[in-house]
Amino acid sequence: MSQTLVNARIVAEDTVFDGWLSVEEGRITHIGHGAAPRDGESLGNRLVVPGFVDMHVHGGGGAGYPTGAVTEARRAFAFHLSKGTTTAVASLVTAPLDHLRRAAGELAELCREGLLAGIHFEGPYISAAKCGAHRPALLRDPSVPEFLDLIKSAHGHARMFTIAPELPNALDAVAACVANGVIAAIGHTDATYDEAEAAIDAGATVATHLFNAMRPLGHRDPGPITAALADERVTVELINDGFHLHEAVIDLALRSAKGGVAFITDAMDAAGMPDGDYDLGPMRVEVRGGEARLEGGGSIAGSTLTMDKAFRRGVRLNGLTLPQATEVTSLNPARALGLADEVGSIAVGKRADLVVLDDDLEVHRVMRQGEWI
Structure with a gap:
């Protein structure tokens, strides 16, 4: 046609x-x-x-990817598509290994179909000190055989793995990502600057939701934030929803990130839905005033953001030009995912x-x- x-x-x-x-x-x-x-x-x-590219999204429209249910995944994708996201990577959350293997296997069907651009394993190889909305009891130290088994379960559609670089065997896991064509991302981490640099040198190319669930930047303890911002090999994710980051911090990252910024939603199934109580994997989440937190007023738990809102905030609050806004919502994430030959710009x-x-x-x-x- x-x-x-x-x-x-x-x-x-x-x-x-x-x-x-x-x-x-x-x-x-x-x-x-x-x-x-x-x-x-x-x-x-x-x-x-250009259609928005969301490289980190857990769900929306009342449905989520972490269950692995194909009907839920279709619903979540359709919701975000209505808001302009034409390319999405389905993000899982920390769960028992058998659940992750099953969920990845089921979502792989939608990747083969061309609906999803891949699967992102966010956990279980992350720091207990910076686990955010991930269940601490399910966290694990990386094991390369176990790690490769998870990648295999995605049937060639594992796109990204978030790893805390300070964990035992983490650098081996990063190397396994590189060897298998999977993006290694540093995140949910209490790593020092040197530990983060070692992961980047080993092949990590993304910083998962920079600043959030991450060792803070100190003037004598620069940590992973400085390592990611200062390295042209790294694309840094930012959640521009008004809850996760102050606008001035986003401005700072936009000016400083040598490898570029990718706005993400990190949205959960409550995106596009009324305030209420929802699930994010095995965790219970309360959404009040559009802000998602673990029940009882705990950690921020994903978001209710959509990419069109992130685009508007970038223009209105961060002073981005329209081309710059398309860069952070489309082209940069497409580049980070290795998809820029297909999507990300007109x-x-x-x-x-x-x-x-x-x-x-x-x-x-x-x-x-x-x-x-």
């Missing part, structure tokens, strides 16, 4: 221009400035940005994953692989 979208304000690379684009068989075939050479579907002079040959925004930067329409949802 071929179609031409006209009368659009296109955000491509570092510019915003009035123009048009053509889509054929799910891919962008032409991009032009000004009036289109033929009639097409008018977008009413609205903004067109370019000829890439997938026609597009989000049409109105003047208030609210989602008007979403296209995925050339089809309006």
Whole structure:
């Protein structure tokens, strides 16, 4: 199916221009400035940005990925797709190994189908001191054979593994990630600067939700935050929801991260739902005023954020230009995931994953692989 979208304000690379684009068989075939050479579907002079890429999301719309249930995963993906996320990595949380293996195996079906871009194991190889909303009793020290077994359970669709670098055998686990084409991320960690640097040297390329569940930055104890920000090999995740990080801290990271920033949602199933009580894996979570915390007022437990809101906050509160906002919500996460040849920007040959925004930067329409949802 071929179609031409006209009368659009296109955000491509570092510019915003009035123009048009053509889509054929799910891919962008032409991009032009000004009036289109033929009639097409008018977008009413609205903004067109690349589909958002969420590299860390646990659920939304009342459904979650950690259960591994395919019906729940479809529902969670559909919810975030309606908010502009056209590429998503399903994040699991710490659970018994047999549950993780089963959940990964079931979600792999949706990866093969092309719905999901991979599976992210967040835990169980994380620090008890910085476990956040993960159940401490289920945490483990890395074991490479066990680690490889988890990767194998995803049937080639394990995309990322979050590891605390200070744990015994952690560097061996990072090396196992690299050897098997899985992204190693440092997170939920009490690592020193040197321990974090060692993990980066071993191949870690992502910092999981920088600042959150992480040894704080000290002027004589720079920790993993400084290591991640200062290294061009590392993409740092940030949760821009107004709860996890102060806007000034996000500004600091945007200015400082040599390897780039990727906004993520870290959303749980309560995203898009009313305040109430929800599950995040084996943990019970209370959502009040849109903020998710472990029951009884405990640690922040994921978020209710969507990528379109993160985009708007980046523009309105962090002063990002529209191209810069697309970089942190689309291109940088696509690069970190190794998918930038396919998604992450509006370019000829890439997938026609597009989000049409109105003047208030609210989602008007979403296209995925050339089809309006």
